[in-house]
Amino acid sequence: MAAYELVRKGIPVTMLETGEDIQHGTLVRLAGRNLFRRLPPMTKAEGFVVTGDPETNLEYNYALGGLSNQWTGAVPRFCPEDFTAGEQIHEKYRWPVTYGDIAAYYEIAERTMEITADPGDVPSLPAGYCDYRQQVPKDWQSVRQAALKRGQGFTTMPLADGPPYLLLSRGTSFNSYSKLIAGLVGKPGFKLITRAHALKLEWDGQKKKVVAAIYCDRQTMAHHRVSASAFVVACGPLSSPKLLFNSGCNDHPNGMGNSAGLLGKYLHDHPREWWAVDMDTPLTSLSPPAYLTRLPHASSNPLLASSWTLGAFGTVGKIKSRLGQKTTYFGVQVFGTMVPEEKYYVAPAKNDKDEFGCPALEVHIRFDENVLDNMVKARAHLMQLMQDAGHKGAIREIVPTLVPGTAKHYGGAARMHASPRFGVTDGFNRLHDIPNVLVVDASCFTTGAEKNPTVTVMALAARSADRLARDLRAM
Structure with a gap:
């Protein structure tokens, strides 16, 4: 998204992409419903050492488009309170941006994505731009009313699933390579180098800025150097801090952006749960899925919340959803949150190396009891809401x-904050102590919301690129 915006603003861009090929899957859409989706596989990431929860998942994707090859396409916006609620706990949880700061950039991102959504605002979910409109079925309106009584919204999940009729040889409609980068290839001022795995940034002690990026050609394993005026880092929430750690030098011995010792700290993730529900009354099988937003911020513990996605479950349920038929069961996905804490981090491993000979990355994170308890409460909350709406049910095995x-929603390890005491990057994603380096992936998140982070990452990246373009033109 940052490259896309910079080129649109007339700034020459050289993009280093560790991937080489688009991964192939299958997506078939008919009359606004996904008839079939086969996502390409991922592989377990190498070059990581787990010291927190031993079950920590570290799957990755070194392919053009990265994890957007496996993305479900959910694009809910953060709401205004998502950027401010954390300050009730401590000022370190206050984002340096507001919803108003990035609202226009949300729309820039959304216009690239062919989104299906309900265009109306609901509690805790501002409406975004959508190309295709869809509302939840009429027989679910009682659930919507029960949700509103609790201050929650119940609406169509905003999804970047593309046009109503579609046949793709990729598993996703929106892919960050095909929808943003492929159209730039061949344009003046844009150069894409594939199989280019970024290893470190090069510091000039006299100029007091970063002047080059060093990368490894993943085919030949030869190292190459690319010079530039500014550097946008978007390696993912784990690998971006890793790149900055690897870029240590005399002036920044503990890694770039780490003068306050914050690089890699405050790592957070979405706790996620799947389960199915059997109902005593039939309801229209949901396709696209519906989205139940969080409880109001004013009635919730700061930075602890849940959201629920309700959709078709099982082969029969999915067939019924394609035909618009009713069913007595549906599937639920719950996203929760965790309060980012300094004790959860990524850092260079002391002994292990990755495939490029650089220090492996230690990943130290686990879900505390308050996080797990919040997820348990989310189960009971949904079932009570459904019962109040006149649909009693029971949860199947979780x-x-x-x-x-x-x-796959890590964030926070290069967090943004107005003060360098609490953040690695500022409100425009620039390293506080090295302003010609920007970090634009979810590692910049000050806190996490209970929503899919993708469109917020894209909006922040577009905003930072817009500011960078203005700064470069003024040089």
Whole structure:
């Protein structure tokens, strides 16, 4: 997204992409419903050492488009309170941006994605731009009313699933390579280098800034150097801090952006749970899925919340959803949150090396009891809400997924804050002590919301690129 915006603003860009090929899957859509989706596989990441929860998941994807090859396409916006609620605990949890600061950039991102959504605001979920409109079925309106009584919204999950009729040889409609980068290839001022795995940034002690990036050609294993005026880092929430750690030098011996010792700290993730529900009354099978937003911030503990995605479950349920038929069971995915704490971190491993000879990355995170308790309460809350709406039900066996990494939503290890006492990056994603380096992936998140982070990452990246373009033109 940052490259896309910089090129649109007339700034020459050289993009180093560790991947080489688009991964192939299958997506078939008919009349606004996904008839079939096969996602390409991921592989277990190498070059990491787990010291927190031993079950921590570290799957990765070194392919063009990265994890957007496996993405479900959910694009809910954060709401205004998501950026401010943390300050009730401590000023270190206050984002240096507001919803108003990035609202226009949300729309820039959304216009690239062919989103299906309900265009109306609901509690805790501002409406975004959508190309295709969809509302929850009429027989679910009682659930919507029960949700509103609790201050929650119940609406269509905003999804970047593309047009109503579609046949793709990729597993996802929106892919960050095909929808953003492929269109830039061949344009003046844009150069894409694939199989280029970034190893470190090069510091000039006299100029007091970063002047080059060193990368490894993953085919030949030869090292190359690319010079530039500014550097946008978007290696993912774990690998971006790793790159900065690897870039230590005389002026920054503990890694770039780490003058306050914060790099890698405050790592957080989404706890995620899957389960199915049997109902005593039939309801229209949901496709696209519906989204139940969090309880109001004013009635919740700061930075602890849940959201619920309700959709078709099982082969028969999915067939019924394609046909618009009713069913007595549906599937639920719950995203929770955790309060980011300094004790959860990524850092260079003391003894292990990665495939490039650099220090492996130690990943230390686990879900505390308050996080797990919040997820248990989310089960009871949904079932009571459904009962109040006139639909009594029971939860089937719960799929055991409550370990870090299953959501693929790590964040916070290069967090943004207005003060360098509490943040690695500032409100425009620039390293506080090296402003010609920007970190634009979810590692910049000050706190996490109970929502999929993708469109917020894209909005922040677009905003930071817009500011960078203005700064470069003024040089």
